[in-house]
Amino acid sequence: xxxxxxxxxxxxxxxxxxxxxxxxxxxxxxxxxxxxxxxxxxxxxxxxxxxxxxxxxxxxxxxxxxxxxxxxxxxxxxxxxxxxxxxxxxxxxxxxxxxxxxxxxxxxxxxxxxxxxxxxxxxxxxxxxxxxxxxxxxxxxxxxxxxxxxxxxxxxxxxxxxxxxxxxxxxxxxxxxxxxxxxxxxxxxxxxxxxxxxxxxxxxxxxxxxxxxxxxxxxxxxxxxxxxxxxxxxxxxxxxxxxxxxxxxxxxxxxxxxxxxxxxxxxxxxxxxxxxxxxxxxxxxxxxxxxxxxxxxxxxxxxxxxxxxxxxxxxxxxxxxxxxxxxxxxxxxxxxxxxxxxxxxxxxxxxxxxxxxxxxxxxxxxxxxxxxxxxxxxxxxxxxxxxx
Numbered sequence: 001x002x003x004x005x006x007x008x009x010x011x012x013x014x015x016x017x018x019x020x021x022x023x024x025x026x027x028x029x030x031x032x033x034x035x036x037x038x039x040x041x042x043x044x045x046x047x048x049x050x051x052x053x054x055x056x057x058x059x060x061x062x063x064x065x066x067x068x069x070x071x072x073x074x075x076x077x078x079x080x081x082x083x084x085x086x087x088x089x090x091x092x093x094x095x096x097x098x099x100x101x102x103x104x105x106x107x108x109x110x111x112x113x114x115x116x117x118x119x120x121x122x123x124x125x126x127x128x129x130x131x132x133x134x135x136x137x138x139x140x141x142x143x144x145x146x147x148x149x150x151x152x153x154x155x156x157x158x159x160x161x162x163x164x165x166x167x168x169x170x171x172x173x174x175x176x177x178x179x180x181x182x183x184x185x186x187x188x189x190x191x192x193x194x195x196x197x198x199x200x201x202x203x204x205x206x207x208x209x210x211x212x213x214x215x216x217x218x219x220x221x222x223x224x225x226x227x228x229x230x231x232x233x234x235x236x237x238x239x240x241x242x243x244x245x246x247x248x249x250x251x252x253x254x255x256x257x258x259x260x261x262x263x264x265x266x267x268x269x270x271x272x273x274x275x276x277x278x279x280x281x282x283x284x285x286x287x288x289x290x291x292x293x294x295x296x297x298x299x300x301x302x303x304x305x306x307x308x309x310x311x312x313x314x315x316x317x318x319x320x321x322x323x324x325x326x327x328x329x330x331x332x333x334x335x336x337x338x339x340x341x342x343x344x345x346x347x348x349x350x351x352x353x354x355x356x357x358x359x360x361x362x363x364x365x366x367x368x369x370x371x372x373x374x375x376x377x378x379x380x381x382x383x384x385x386x387x388x
Contacts, residue, residue: 026065027059028067028094031045031069031071031096035072036222043294043298047294047299047303048066050302051301052066060315067091079105082109086110086115095117099169102122104170111135116137118139118308119139120140120297125170125177126170128345136346140300141347145178146268151181151182151216154183163191165191165193165216166219167193167194167223178380189206189212200227200230214241214242215241228248229260246355264357269296270337279337293366329342345379345385347378350377354372
């Protein structure tokens with residue numbers, strides 16, 4: 001009888017890790033799914049869900065439940081949603097936030113619970129340097145990066161007297177800081193508009209009065225659509241070249257603005273034509289599932305799921321191994337951009353490309369990949385991060 005008792009105990013001990021590894025993993029997905037920035041969050045969510053579905057509703061071979069909430073682009077609503085994810089749903093990972101001011105409002109609450117946050121978009125400078133955190137990774141970029149790339153390109157084209165404009169919030173300030181880091185010519189004016197502003201008549205009047213040789217602006221979501229429409233209606237597209245980061249000239253903006261977008265150059269870390277099997281499958285399956293051309297936001301959602309899949313698989317499904325999970329995240333994974341690795345601050349090391357909006361022979365208006373701007377580019381803050 002005593003021998004049987006110890007056999008049962010031993011069996012329970014041996015089976016316990018396996019049982020733990022096989023429980024359903026919960027991912028909290030809080031994103032902007034309504035309001036002016038909804039298109040960004042919806043594309044990211046659709047990309048994430050597509051990857052999970054193609055992985056047979058598993059991550060790392062373990063069944064997964066994705067719990068979605070709308071932050072309404074409101075930090076207070078986001079705090080409530082994140083609190084519910086952490087305390088009631090007891091999620092294992094979090095992702096989904098689009099806007100940096102919202103991520104900064106909830107980040108500490110997530111990190112304090114020792115939950116890994118995989119950002120699929122927001123990449124504030126605050127989390128890249130001295131305030132870097134072992135529980136933070138960004139699968140997309142550091143906020144400055146796409147703007148650094150366009151600053152480099154505009155500098156190479158020797159445009160002088162450039163007017164730069166962005167919303168007054170963390171990502172907007174990071175944007176113009178990044179542009180100026182690589183653009184060495186004269187700045188005609190540096191202007192910050194309100195976040196969620198939709199009427200740019202005052203800023204367009206300022207541009208006309210400044211008579212710059214080029215304009216660079218970052219305006220997320222509906223703000224970007226309205227800015228480009230109003231810039232074109234004012235006749236400025238024909239007079240003053242407009243340069244944009246990729247997320248202000250992506251498929252969602254092209255769909256909304258149409259033909260006036262043709263000819264505009266933009267910078268991106270991702271493109272439809274990137275020639276690797278992961279990206280080719282993503283583009284094909286996204287078009288099949290949602291009947292629209294994917295945006296870079298969709299690619300980032302898809303990659304966030306692939307990143308979780310690779311790390312959870314590396315720890316044998318045991319997500320309680322936090323240190324091993326961090327090592328697995330740092331080791332990287334095979335993304336829509338090819339093999340992707342990370343610096344100790346959790347931000348990616350990757351290429352940045354020049355794209356141009358064109359009208360394809362079939363009439364579709366899309367981005368065309370023109371060439372590389374940066375190769376294996378890191379963010380400017382990593383040396384200030386003490387993590388290794």
